[in-house]
Amino acid sequence: MSAHEGMQEPNYLEFKGKYKGIYSWIFSTDHKRIGLLYLFSILSLFVIGATIGLLMKFELIAPGKTIMDAKAYNAFFTLHGIIMIFAVVIPGLPAVFGNFMLPLQIGAKDVAFPKLNLLSWYLYVAGVLMVVISQFTGDQAPDTGWTFYAPYSFRTAGNMLPAVFGAFLLGFSSILTGLNFLVTIHRMRAPGMTWLRMPLFPWTLYATAWIQLLATPIVGITLLMIVAERLFNIGFFDPTLGGDPVLYQHLFWTYSHPAVYIMILPAMGAISEIIPTFARKIIFGYKFMVASSLLIAFVGYFVWGHHMFTANMSGKALYIFSLLTFLVAIPSAIKVFNWISTLYKASIYLQTPFFWAMAFIFVFMIGGFSGLIIGSLAADVHLHDTHFVVAHFHFIVFGGTGFAFFGAAHYWFPKITGKMYDALWANIGLTVFFIGFITLYMPMFFLGVAGMPRRYFDYDEVFHTGNIISTMGSWILYSGLSIIITNLFVSLKRGVKAPADPWGGSTLEWTIPSPPPVENFIETPIITKGPYSYK
Amino acid sequence: MQPTPGIDASNYVSSFNLAFYFIVAVSLLFMIGLTVLMLYFVFKYNRKKNARAVQIDGDLRLEILWTVVPTLLALLMFYFGWSGWKPMTKAPDDAMVVTSVARMWSFSFAYENGKTSQDLVVPVNKPVKINLVALDVIHSLFIPEFRIKSDMVPGRETMMWFLPQREGQYDLYCAEYCGLQHSYMSSTVKVLSEEDYLAWYTDTTAVTTVAEGSAPGSEGFAILKARGCNACHTSDGSKLIGPSYLNLFGEQQIVIRDGKEVPVMVDEEYIKKAIYDPNSEITKGYPKGLMQSYTGIVSEEEIEKIIEYLKSLNEQ
Amino acid sequence: MEHEKDHIIPYRTFLYVLAGLIVLTLISVTVTKIHLGTLTVFIALLIAAVKSTFVLRIFMHLKFENRMFTIMVIAVILLIGVVIFITLLDYLYR
């Protein structure tokens, strides 16, 4: 089975398989290579999405038209949403670092179904292509926003079908990844790795995978209904045919709220890896961390209605959703308390990933607390569909997932590439990025309270100051982003060679060489103690 | 009009403030506390100062404490939000009723005496109940100063109500994305004193007579403006959502009828059809399904005046 | 998977179950002919539930598998039920 007996186990980057060049990547079923395929596709799309965001912010620098008209603006925020939600943050941590690290952290050779894993990447690419096609064919680019709200989504002249189908394919890809992870975690843990000896990142992936598996089909069928509606005029959500547009929102958010937890749970998992490693300390309240992940996934399934507080639901539905929304905040709070408590009497090694983790905790708190505000019925009636909401979800989705993504990228960079990144530039990038982030999104809270609705191409003079600050923030943020990404790419070429365990981590991935050998573990590890066991 | 300080613009401002500032206060307390604690730990337990970590794997009492306390606080937050929202569900019986009709991309407000207006004009200190009607897609009526918002869902009749407490002018926006001109779908709320309101309300002169000047077609222009037509059609020849009025009347147009291209002459019949049954013939190059029928909204006499206006454009 | 060798399900088990399922189907059809009002819905769904239990337990051999599968299936069905219930909370009280 292994043709490479002896000491010279080639690492996965140098391994010569059946195929050469690019084919050795796009036909590879190695979870590590697939992780990198995802990394490059997601990073490219992220840069495109961020650039669109930059242009949108530039448009908003002053009232009236500056660089684009309303039509282009509407198409841009739709594309920005579809790319960022479906193609960047949902697959972001699970598909990239989950694929790469899950087998390593539980001591497995690969995921349970390597071919299926590759198929999910192809579905992902196909989905992205469909979205791209929707932009350049048909009368007009889609202009519904990423939510595809009925009945506008089948009234508009925008080219909806490819975009909706693309989102469907991206969802399918996400389902297959989740399925793969669930079976991997159930069946392929190394001997001795009981459930409660599993590191927290796999645990969050486990909770995430269940949401991917059980929530995504609902949006799948909803998108199919929209397709059918546009093609055959069936009337599911068309009020003139008796359908109820609010039902569309129910179905859409039944998936899309849990999707927020698909984004944030693995982010929390990555942070839960970084903190103990750099604190040289066992994580505080391991079992509570596990339980809170599962609880978030479970309760998170039933809070979708808080996206619809002003949609004229029944009063009973409204306050039950509001109550559940407040309750789902508790497990997240528990996580924050546990992270900070882990630092108590620690021996903290201050490195870039740890700074990212700290920044994550800070912006995540802002995102979480602002979430409480709009979970409150009386406050949400005013703040719903304003820039307050835009600020809130960027703090959670970009602040939370994005910060954790870059934290994880720096943390595992030595393991993945075998090189060390340049710490000075990494820290500069983080600082600029952080300042830009706060400058960009903080003013939106104030704009929202002042009453500026979201998805506005143009606005009244009263909202001008906030928008100027926000636009300037977008420039700073983008500069920070460029520094971070450039630094990582330059380090890939010029970085010094990384040892097996540069941070002194205690999970399994640090016990093998960097970059890992093709088969991951030369000998199957036998686990005798829990994760994060430091002396 | 400068708003009087000290009086809330509507009855919801105080309950919003309670829910909002309570959560903000608690959140800030936690945020500052936790951030300071985190920075203090990072400083104090730096590896230069503390070479060996003390392994503590958890503390049940602490976990219970920080589960229970946030839960209680969250329940309190929920309560304030709920109690502030509860009154919104039922309008007082003595509320005056206005029906708001939203279409792409304008609001109009119909009063009980048949008066319609582009602005929402209400008397101060009298509860107002607004029946919400959307004709095409979902819109949302949002008055930031009043801290109130409600979606307008086509096919469903819903309502919102409020008590304006301070005279003045306030912005009214559409808050649910509804297509191209979404950000221009706005209006004004005018809160008048009892007398001013009565004067306005009883002045039942038709909208059309408010026309500026007496140039030919000015009445027609006023009608187009009042019905929100100008959101999609221009008079200067530029293409918006629908065809421009300029040089339209009496010209040849290519329309799509039953999927086939047909040349037609723009005459009175055509204009009538375009207003009452807009989707039967679509001018080539324009999207279908965006315009709703104006049957019962624009009368035949008004169409005469609109045509007069169209003709006047050709002469320029 | 040695332990699975123990219970090759005999052909006749399937035939019995099949017969049972067909009988249940016919009962379901007959019962709806009698007008019982809202009870009709309830009975029809009840019979469907009984039928699906047979299919799940015997045809899909949940009865002979690891308990974990049964728990998961029940959880998923409950989940669908709760989602329908919560959505209906909106419509029942409008």
Add this chain to the structure above:
Amino acid sequence: MEEHRDDLASKTGMWLFLFTEMLLFGGLFVVYSVYRYINADAFHLAAQELSVPVGTINTIILLISSATIAMSVTAIRKNNKKLSLLLLGFTILLGLVFLGNKYFEWGHHIKENIYPGSPVLASRGQGDVLFYGLYYFMTGLHALHIIIGLVFIGFIARLIIKDRIVSDNYVLLENSGLYWHLVDLIWIFLFPLFYLIT
């Protein structure tokens, strides 16, 4: 590379996939319940127009096909390749008969000008539009699953012929069976919801 075979992993994967299928139809059941609640009377009347005998026959056909594919697993485990193939062939045949019935049933409605977007249907009111919209969409999606199932079973039959599925390596056959049973399971609910609850 010869991978270590883990039948339980394979079966777990199949079950998890079935869960997504259940949720897919679950979303439609949500829509069905809501619209049935809103348009109870119209649904009641419209359901009476569907032919109960045809529905019943189709139900029984699917039940038999489920039993035959289940027995096919028993056959392969008893090393009876021929019988196993015969039973699979029978399953495929029944699936095709089901589709044929469905074809005539749909054709009958379409001939009466009852299909989404038809003026006749639109004139009958919103409840009927929704009932038939859901009818076509749900049974159509179900029929699509039947077709996928038939292809899947055909592929499995080929593997049996080539002796790739044998008495101690039959998990793929079992998985195709699981899929087929799920399709049956969904029909068990579709049948009363559209044909019986009148």
